[in-house]
Amino acid sequence: MSAPTDLPTRIPTDLTDEQLPEVLGRSLAGLYSGEARLPARPGGRNAALKALGAFTGKDYGARNHLLSPVSRLSMYLRHGMISPLEVAQVVRAGSRRSDREEFLRQLAWREFFWLVLRQRGAAVLSNLEEPKYRAQWSPDLPADVREARTGLPCADAWVTHLTEDGYMHNHERMWFAAYLIHWRKVDWRAGYAFFREHLLDGDLASNALSWQWVASTFSGKPYMMNQENIAKYSAGKWCDGCTAQCPFKGSYEQLQEKLFGWKA
Amino acid sequence: MEGVSTANGPVIVWLHGDSLSPTDAALSAHPQAPALFVFDRPFLSSHAIAFTRLAFMYGGVRDVAAARPGLTELRVGSVSAELAAFATEHGAAELHVTENPTPEFGSILSGVRERCPGLRVVIYPAERLSSYSGQVNKFFGFWNKVQSEVLGGGELFRDQDAPRPQPESERRPRDHRSDRNRRR
Structure with a gap:
């Protein structure tokens, strides 16, 4: 398919950082989401x-x-x-x-x-294996997740890191993926697309297969965490003093029964 | 000029999203050859990608263009159509590119071949951590096969120099037409 002739097809390769948002933004008008701004870390x-x-x-x-x-x-x-x-x-x-x-x-x-x-x-991009529990996933990313207004300080911070920095710590990625798939019951492909949209390191292989690993369609069991795990590995940064109704509280056995129907 | 032509004729290089460095195998084999990176308009029209990701990639193209003596162009459009047009503009006999594992890689090359049937496509192996290329299923099976190579020999590595990338002259580019069955 050729580009329509009225659209610019060539972009200068020597734009300064000051010029970049405006000129690249104009050249790629209609082809990107979010604000035309420099990334949190420069590429190259x-x-x-x-x-x-x-x-x-x-x-x-x-x-x-x-x-x-x-x-x-x-x-x-x-x-x-x-x-x-x-x-x-x-x-x-x-x-x-x-x-x-x-x-x-x-x-x-x-x-x-x-x-x-x-x-x-x-x-x-399809389930490589059957999920290891009776999964009923909805296809779309909920708006409150996308907009970082779930009411959970931890989950909202993970999303903010993703959309503002284009980067998440690996443990945050795993927690967020488990939250979205197992607690919110959203298809991993919606999370994959959300990461693809924002992650500066987003690639097809690591992104799709990591989501499948959490979902248990490319691993022996679903990955999950509890509040104790989040508090331990974040030095309590979200948990200390948190007043939200925490869905992650409980032992692994209790959460597995609640989320996956597995009897302890 | 060195790196602009092979015995078959003029060369162009395709710079894609996995190869945004002047040290990319195909680029560094042909430092004088015209090179092209294309922002994929059909893909970007149908998938939400944040501007910051595209600006990050732009930084990669900018550094490549500044570092190499040959022409480096950046376009937006259909990747295969722009590559075919670029090949025609430069009278290219060969398109050189470094391997990329995505399904789009093969379909883009097929599109170029349809538009330019005489253009020879030469694919360079991607630089990898291990030399293993067999079947993979579970990470731990893979890790058992590669760990001594990746770790550099474990305890034995402690006093040894790190392995070095294979010199450009020893890399063996592959003719895509002779290896069609390997990739779906």
Whole structure:
């Protein structure tokens, strides 16, 4: 399909950051969502090398904790602005064995998803396996979730990170995905599309297959968490003093019975 | 000029969303060749993508254009139609590109081939963490196969230099036409 002739087809490659929102916004009018603004982190090889230079892998072994250092290199890896070998080389050269091995294992997850996509193609956008519980999911993202007004300070913060920063900590991604799929009973593909819209590192392989992993259509059981888990790994930042009706309270056994109908 | 032509004739390079660096295999093999990145109008017309994501990618194209001696163009339109037009404008005999695992990659190349039947497509392997290319199903099975390579030999790695990327001269580009059955 050719572009209609009245639409601009060429965009200068030397726009300054000051020019970028207006000129690129005009060139891509009607082809994007949200405000025409610079991303929270700049794209490009130069920014990627700067981010890589600032990362040592130190304390990465504690990566599940929101306050622990993570690389934030995923957006650069996603677009090939740095390569996995360049990143591995830095981590191998400068970090403790436990941090190094945990980081390289996470890099391997990325490669695993890449290989699954190459093997399965567009099928990754359909359930690769049957869900491991009697799932009844609605297709659309609820408006209160999209607009970060669920009334749950934690969930609203996760969405705000996504839409404002184009980035979420991996543990926030997992919590949000579990909340959307298991508590709100929304099809994982609605979450996948929401992430694809905003994540600077959003790619088909890691995004779709991670959602399927949480949904249990690409894993042996559904991923879930409880309030204790959220409080522990966020240092209580949302839980301390929270007055919301918390749906995550309870033991794993109680929540599994409530969400999946599994008797303890 | 070096990198502009092969024995078959002039080369163009397709720069896609997974290859936004001057170190991309296809780009660095042909630093003087005209290269093109296309914002996919049909895709963006039918899928919500935040402007910030597109601006982030723009930063990648901008750095590529500034770093390489050859022409780097940015367009918006149908990717296969723009690539075909770009090939015609530059009298290209070959389109070089680095592998991308998405289904769109194959369909875009098919679209280019339909429009330019004489254009030879050469695909470079993507730079990877491991050399494993067999069947994958569960992560832990995959991890068992690759961990010694990825970790660099575990304990043995401790005093060794990190593995280095394969030199450009040793990379073996692949002719897409000879490998049609591998990708769906």
